Amino acid sequence: MGFLAPLMLLGGAAVSVPIALHFFYKARYRPLPWAAMRFLKQSIEQTSRRLQFQEWILLVLRCLCLLLLALAMARPSCALLGDGRGESVDAVFVFDTSYSMGAQDGEKTRWERAQEAALGILDHLPGNSTVQIITNADRAADIGPRTPSNLDEARNLIQALTLTSLAGDVLPGLDEAYNALDRGTGTNKEVYLFTDLQKSGWERQAGAVKAKAAEIQARASFIIVRCGNPERPVQNVSIADITYPGGIPHSKTRLPVTVLLRNTGSKPVRDLTVTLDVDGRAREKESATIAEIPGGQSYPVTLTAKLDLAGPRLLTATVNRDDLPGDNRLDRIIPVRDRLRVLIVDGAPDPRDPKESGSHFLRNALLPVAASAVDEYFVRVTVVPPEEAGPGLLGVNDLCVLCNVAASSQDRPGIPGLSPDFVAKLPTFVQQGGGLIIGAGDHVIPKRYNAILGSTGVGILPFPIAGIVSTTPDKPFRPAPDTTESPGFISLFREEPYSTVTADVELFRFLDLQEDTPKTPQEETAAADAPKGETAAADAPKPRNRVLMRLANGKPWLTAQTIGEGEVVFITSPLDATWGNWPAKAGSYLSFVQFTLSHLTGQAAVGANQIAGRPLTWRPTTLDPAGYELILPNDRREKITTVHPGDAETKPTVTVPETLLAGVYRIEALGQPLPESPRLAVAPDLAETDNLDVYTAPDVESLLGFEPVLVLAGDGTSSEWATLRSRREWTIWLLLGLFVVAVGESGWAWMCGRAW
């Protein structure tokens, strides 16, 4: 409890007046010599206790009158703290800037309601109040005003606020608001949370939210301003992904692109139009119309993108406007190449029958064109034996395939293996975006592979190899397509016709991998010491090493490990037909090779595509001494301060610590635009719209453990809050109490013959 006009409490000192009169005031007594003193004393003895009792009652009633008057004038308020020194308010405005606030569930968007409500509340704050404005999505920021008492600046800030493309999380905002309470000088504090009460934002850290809200409630009035129409469900279709699983982006072709749409609402959405353009060229954009997407369903739409030039190209998919525009656009940078060079290191070339070697199957899979067109095809394949595989070859190829290659020439006498130089170059090759496919075979000795390529070697194997498992021809091992990683670049193997043909593959031998590898102490330490930003960056959809598909017996068949900007795909069976018939199942083998090729060559653009909120990193060849600036999707320019010069082994890095908006970011050198400034695509955090359910008032009360003041933002918010503010005061009740006590005092005084 606190007081809006605490100075008036000093009026309570007026109780000393009746007390002083009661005990000390004697001057008004008229002296009278009296003879019949004995009867007077006798009557006083008889009545003194009753009179004293009456006097005390009167004294108490009179003191109570004055106290109640002082209390009423001090305007006590139930949810305030301490002994405030005025009726001014230290207000903290927390705005939910997650992009679900942009939803239009009535004539106005939620965000417009939040701004109007905030301005209304700002206008109704008592004089000498202060305001601190905090934006909050999955992170909070105190944006001012620089002088909290400058309400005009606060008004301008509120009007200039924009939404982010981040998902909502209430906790950071509450944390920042709690800290802001410390910065307020008064004791009359109010925290306003302008939010659409989207369930996902409250449930993400529900326990901590409850605790923090209780802490705020203990120190301030906690008011939730609901900005949305709980009666009207939001219709939303988001663009979940842009993929090109069937092709490898190369110049002068039209690339089939799948735009994955998802209806995140509960009701069907009809007559949607999806468009796809390349580098913003409106003339060449392609569109498709979808009759209906049922509620909660995903819907892939295949469009084509015309790729004329090599280099990073920007694909932009848009869906026509629904109730929530924040996820109606998705940008994706894809690498478009003129040529794709693949190096195949064949550990078991068969000069007598080259068609039985793994390189033969791979070449056919990589070059699905007629022999006469091979020279014109954009994929160039180079096959070398292990002894000819030098590190220089890695520098001129985009993809490397190790096909039944011994880890070193010392593995088996007479069997050539990889040279140490080549092995040493492999991690760098992958880290810089190269793709590496490793196939098993008779030349793969588990111990040697673990020692040279595994975690004790260069560390490019997804899992250590435990051994080789064999079976009899009548009981072959079979892949289990239903275990395919999803989402993933071979997730189509879960579907027909890929699943059936893959399930028909028979294997008689495979490498048994050790999945439950304990982390090394260095890895544990690195994970524990990783700063939050890095943790967030590492919070990728896929773990660093993973199983892409298992065999029917549960053992890993296809595995992968992300290293830097590249990736290693490790297959526990050979890429030839020595341990099974997979190459003979063209529908499976060839599809896998193509999908993997497309995926691994797309790794070069991984850093260029990011999810909102995560940092962007660009690695220029050389640093510009003038520095760099970032051009945001809204064309604002910001100087980039986090530039790392690099060293002999690593490239320089230019880092944008956080990306609040979805869209295309560009980096330019200060003062002299780059010939082709790098573009980086940021997608909205789709976690925000995965679940559009919103909390009701009972839900909020249940989560918080107490009943907060919940106000619905709208036309009457400001006046409603003014009413609430006066309701929280006890003044009227105290005045009523004063009236009752005064009437009681008068009655009692009259009854006792002691009226004033």
Next chain:
Amino acid sequence: MLSLLQPDVLARAESLGLAARQVVEGLRVGDHRSPFRGFSVEFVQHREYVPGDDIRHIDWKGYGRTERYTIKQYEQETNFIGHLLVDGSNSMRYGDGTQNKLAYAKLLAASLSYLIVKQRDSVALRVFDQQFRTELPASSQMGHVQTICRELEALQPAEKTGMGSLLEQFADQVSRRGLVFLISDCFDDLEPLLKGLRHIRFRGHEVILFHIVHRDEVEFPLDGNIRFIDLEGEEQLMTRPHLLRPAYLRAMQAFLKDLERGCDGSRIEYFRMSTDRPMTAALGAYLVRRLQMTGR
């Protein structure tokens, strides 16, 4: 004439006269009955002769008729001594002007003394507080009335009231029966007071208690904030008297009732005189009542 002897009072009282209701003993033949029977002019009764009786008092005519020795008894009229006991304590100071209790008592005492002497009886005066301050012996001379008046006029209130022991002392000192007029506000302990009065009465005196009260003391009509200052002490009480009035009146009425009942029980004539009542009317009323009681 002295100021205490107001003509209208005296004229009224003189016309009514003051008769002794009981028999009193006296030296001279006056208006009052004497307990000494046997030789006077008014026959009272016969009684049987017992050895030792003076044979001169034998009724020989009666012996002739009844052959029995009887003694003829007569009632002798004689003068009486009126003892005026006037309370001169501080408590009598209450009241302003003619309603001052002491002034009222002085006027009453002077009037009674004049009345007594006028009807050829003797009057004595004793003024007391905690002790007898002034004692004038009995005398039937008119000049004695003037002495009494001068004494009364010079009387100033002093000390506390302490009547019980004084009345005992008076009863022991005065052997000849007479009329004792006690003029006081009786603001003293009731039990010693009544005991002293009974003692006087026991010694054969007729006792008349003139209870002098002020209207304020009986009705307590005071209001406002008053600091009551004890006339007979240092004590002061600050109170709002209207709050105490019911309790005060209860206490006062109980006192008056007890005093009156105590007097009645001891055949002491009690007459309350409020100072707001004119002396003419008050004394007249008393004398009329006394006349009715004595049947004369």
